[in-house]
Amino acid sequence: xxxxxxxxxxxxGDNALILGQRLAEWLGHGPQLEEDxxxxxxxxxxVGQARLxxxxxxxxxxxxxDEDALAYLREQNEFRNCTMVELPKGDYAFTxxxxxxxxxxxxVLLERMAGGADGEIAAIAAKSKKEADYHWRHSADWxxxxxxxxxxxxxxxxxxLERLWGYTHELFVPDAVDPEADSLRGPWRELVEPVLRxxxxxxxxxxxxxxxxxxxxxxxxxxxxxxxxxFLQRAYPGARW
Amino acid sequence: xxxxxxxxxxxxxxxIPVVSITExxxxxxxxxxxxxxxxxxxxxxxxxxxxxxxxxxxxxxxxQAGYAEVRVKTVLAPAWSTDWIAPAARDKLKDYGIAPPGRxxxxxxxxxxxxxxxxxxxxxxEFGSTACKAHYRCLACLEPFDFFKxx
Numbered sequence: 001x002x003x004x005x006x007x008x009x010x011x012x013g014d015n016a017l018i019l020g021q022r023l024a025e026w027l028g029h030g031p032q033l034e035e036d037x038x039x040x041x042x043x044x045x046x047v048g049q050a051r052l053x054x055x056x057x058x059x060x061x062x063x064x065x066d067e068d069a070l071a072y073l074r075e076q077n078e079f080r081n082c083t084m085v086e087l088p089k090g091d092y093a094f095t096x097x098x099x100x101x102x103x104x105x106x107x108v109l110l111e112r113m114a115g116g117a118d119g120e121i122a123a124i125a126a127k128s129k130k131e132a133d134y135h136w137r138h139s140a141d142w143x144x145x146x147x148x149x150x151x152x153x154x155x156x157x158x159x160x161l162e163r164l165w166g167y168t169h170e171l172f173v174p175d176a177v178d179p180e181a182d183s184l185r186g187p188w189r190e191l192v193e194p195v196l197r198x199x200x201x202x203x204x205x206x207x208x209x210x211x212x213x214x215x216x217x218x219x220x221x222x223x224x225x226x227x228x229x230x231f232l233q234r235a236y237p238g239a240r241w
Numbered sequence: 242x243x244x245x246x247x248x249x250x251x252x253x254x255x256x257i258p259v260v261s262i263t264e265x266x267x268x269x270x271x272x273x274x275x276x277x278x279x280x281x282x283x284x285x286x287x288x289x290x291x292x293x294x295x296x297x298x299x300x301x302x303x304x305q306a307g308y309a310e311v312r313v314k315t316v317l318a319p320a321w322s323t324d325w326i327a328p329a330a331r332d333k334l335k336d337y338g339i340a341p342p343g344r345x346x347x348x349x350x351x352x353x354x355x356x357x358x359x360x361x362x363x364x365x366x367e368f369g370s371t372a373c374k375a376h377y378r379c380l381a382c383l384e385p386f387d388f389f390k391x392x
Binding site for chain 1 (some may be wrong): 284286287288289290317318319320321365366367368369370372376390392
C-alpha cells in the first residue's frame with residue numbers, strides 16, 4: 001500500500017515539477033508581457049505543488065530523502081512524470097495545447113483524489129485542484145484564441161495537437177499505482193472535446209503509440225531538463241542560499 | 242506575556258503589507274504550552290514564496306515577545322479560501338488599490354474598480370503581479386488595477 005502511495009506521490013510531483021520547468025523556460029520569452037507573467041505564475045504553482053507531493057513521497061519512502069533530494073539528486077529513470085510534460089516547450093501553441101490537455105487531466109484526477117480515503121493525498125489534491133481550475137481556464141481560453149484565430153495560429157495549434165495527442169494515451173492506462181486510470185478518460189474527453197470543437201481544431205485519430213514516462217522510460221528530452229535543473233546541487237552538493 | 246494571537250495580528254503579508262496574516266486567514270490555530278507556542282498556518286497558493294518569510298516572521302516576533310519555544314506547522318486541509326478573508330481586510334485591500342475577491346464563484350462575476358467604483362472593467366490577464374491576483378483595467382477611469390482572485 002505504502003509503496004504504491006509513494007509512487008503515486010512521485011508521479012504527481014514529477015508531473016508538476018517537470019512541466020513547471022518547461023513553463024519557466026518562457027520567462028523573458030513570452031509572446032506578450034501578460035503571458036510571460038502567466039507562465040511564471042503557473043510554473044510557480046506547479047513547483048509549489050511538486051514540493052508538497054515530493055515531500056510526502058520522501059516521508060512515505062522512509063529513506064531520509066526530502067523534496068530537494070528527490071528533485072535534485074535522482075537519475076532520469078527514477079522520474080515518474082508522464083512523457084508529455086517533458087517534451088521541449090516548442091512554440092506558444094504547443095505550450096498552450098499541452099497545458100490544456102494536462103490541465104484537464106489534472107482537474108479530473110485531482111477531483112477524484114481529493115475525495116479519496118488517504119487524508120494527506122486528499123489534502124494536497126484539494127489544494128492543487130483549486131489552482132488547476134485557474135490554469136485550465138487560462139489554457140482553454142488560449143486554445144480557443146489560437147485555434148479559432150488566424151490561419152497561422154490555427155495551423156500551429158492543430159500541429160501541436162497532432163504531436164501531443166499520442167502522448168495522452170499514457171495518462172489513462174491502468175497499472176498497479178492507479179488501477180482506475182481508465183475511468184478518467186471519459187470525464188477528461190468531456191472537458192477537452194468541447195474546447196477543441198469551439199477552437200475549430202480537429203480531433204486527431206487514436207494510435208497504438210504508448211509513451212513510458214510514468215514507468216521511468218523517458219524520451220531523450222528529460223535528460224536536458226534535469227541537467228539544467230540539477231547541475232548546481234550536483235556540482236556543489238548541499239549548496240544553500 | 243502578550244497573547245500570541247495579538248502578536249500575530251501585527252504581522253502583515255509581505256506582498257500585501259496592509260493586511261495581517263490573521264485577517265487573511267493564514268493563521269489557523271495557536272496552541273499554547275508552558276513557555277512555548279505552536280502556530281498552525283496554511284499557504285494561500287502552493288507556490289507562494291511569501292510563506293517562508295511569514296514563517297520566519299512568526300518565529301522572530303513571538304520569540305521577541307518572550308515565548309521560549311515557537312513552532313510553526315503547515316496544515317493543508319481544509320485548503321485556504323479567500324472566503325476566509327475578514328470583512329475589514331476586504332476594505333483595506335480596496336483602499337490599497339486591490340479589488341477584493343467576491344465569494345468563491347469562479348465563472349460569473351463582475352469586478353468593481355477599487356479607485357472609482359465603476360463596474361465597467363475588463364480583465365487584462367488572469368495572472369498578475371503575484372499568484373493570488375489577476376490584472377484588470379477600469380474602462381471608466383482607465384486605471385489598471387489588481388484583483389484578488391476568489392479561490
